[in-house]
Amino acid sequence: MSSVLVLGGTSWVGGEVARTAVARGHEVTCLARGESGDPPDGVRWVRADRDDPRAYDEVRGRDWDQVIDVSRQPGQVRSAVDVLGPTTGHWTLVSTGSVYADQSGPLTEDSPVLEPLDGDVAGPDQYGEGKVACEQAVRRLGRHLIVRAGLIGGRGDRSDRLGHYVARFALADDGPVLVPGVADQPMQVIDVRDLAAWIVAAAESGTTGTVHGVGEATTVGELVALSAAVAGFAGEQVVADESWLRERGVEEWMGPRSLPLWLPRSHHGMGLMDDTRALAHGLERRSLSETIDATLADERERGLGRERRAGLSREDELELIAQLQA
Known part of the structure; x- marks a missing residue:
């Protein structure tokens, strides 16, 4: 059994990740405000606002096997990396295909990305730039996985x-x-259940790098x-x-x-994201x-x-x- 901290877990993708991790036998904690709902059954819920400097007080100082973060806000990701990174074995960030600078043709994980957002808060029209900044923060860590998801579908x-x-x-x-x-x-289109299952399995196996999560x-x-x-x-x-x-x-x-x-x-x-690397890392759809x-x-x-x-x-x-x- 691994200790898994999901930063989120009360909304759609984060909730499915937490549900999957519980089903696979992990000890799961969700840190979230809960404005989108409650976390799945079987998890410990730490209710916290990640914009609050004290948000991580209840989860800091512990050795986490896996942290999985779904945030789109650079300030939240930077603060989490600063506080929890030194005691975390593997870190996964759920990012997006919207990070790419030119989205007109086929995309690989090595395609050029947008300039990162300088600030801590990304507005709705800065989604891609904000996620690039989130990726930058996570790359400071040793064992990390960045999953650039395409269009996600399914229940919820x-x-x-x-x-x-x-x-x-x-x-x-x-x-x-x-x-x-x-x-x-x-x-x-990737089913949210398949994306979540692959994210949890990839974290278990210590998969690192940047990989598309696409249908x-x-x-x-x-x-x-x-x-x-x-x-x-x-x-x-x-x-x-x-x-x-x-x-x-x-x-x-x-x-x-x-x-x-x-x-x-x-x-x-956005419909031409290469899946070669994901399939090599075990993605099943x-x-x-x-x-x-x-x-x-x-x-x-x-x-x-x-x-x-x-x-x-x-x-x-x-x-x-x-x-x-x-």
């Missing part, structure tokens, strides 16, 4: 990105559904088609051109009034259909017609379809 996804299409197909019955005209856009290569068209099949959708898919959508204020990728997973060509590299199936079950539990963080409302979608077909 609070971004509502992957779930938009399968939930809309299930809600629409035989009615029309609007999809972006980007069928050939590259896409990769198998696919396209938006294949993902949308699979979402329709999982939902049993037999209605019409109404395809809208990118320029037509932009003219009507429909956003790309995520957020309110968006068509999720649609990316400009300048960011197609379930089929995308399994992930979408789990996502639909989660969407049904949360309510297909609920207000979403990503995607169009059904009313807005039908109005846009009416304009397109007029």
Whole structure:
């Protein structure tokens, strides 16, 4: 049994990491504020705000076998490394493919990254720069692993990105559904369960370096088609051109009034992240259909017609379809 400290653990990815570590027999502690919920059963919860200088008082001075950090804030990562780094055997930082300076084409772990954020707090538009700064802090340690994750999907996804299409197909019955005209856009989705299992296993084995944590290569068209099949959708898919959508204020990728997973060509590299190194380090992935199936079950539990963080409302979608077909 190893001692595992998850810095986070009450939100989505951190919670799945903590749940997986418990299932694998580790003694798990989560340090988090708890604003996103409670940690999984079987863990010790240290409630703390990492912006508070005293945040690590209850966990400092102990020899941790593994620390796994999901933070996006450089100040939090720097302070954790300073306090806990000297007594930690292996450190994992969950980073992102958004660190790359040029995301227009295929990406390897050696592709150039953005300039790191100088400050301690990264705003929403500084996500990539903030994560680069987090990576820099962790590289001061000897045994560290940086996992640059791509798009993550599955049960519990609070971004509502992957779930938009399968939930809309299930809600629409035989009615029309609007999809972006980007069928050939590259896409990769990794199930949160597979990512968490690999992160914990890699920490157990002492894996070091920088590695992509990504799903198998696919396209938006294949993902949308699979979402329709999982939902049993037999209605019409109404395809809208990118320029037509932009003219009507429909956003790309995520957020309110968006068509999720649609990316400009300048960011197609987010679906072209090389997985060679990850597979060599033991990453195992379930089929995308399994992930979408789990996502639909989660969407049904949360309510297909609920207000979403990503995607169009059904009313807005039908109005846009009416304009397109007029």
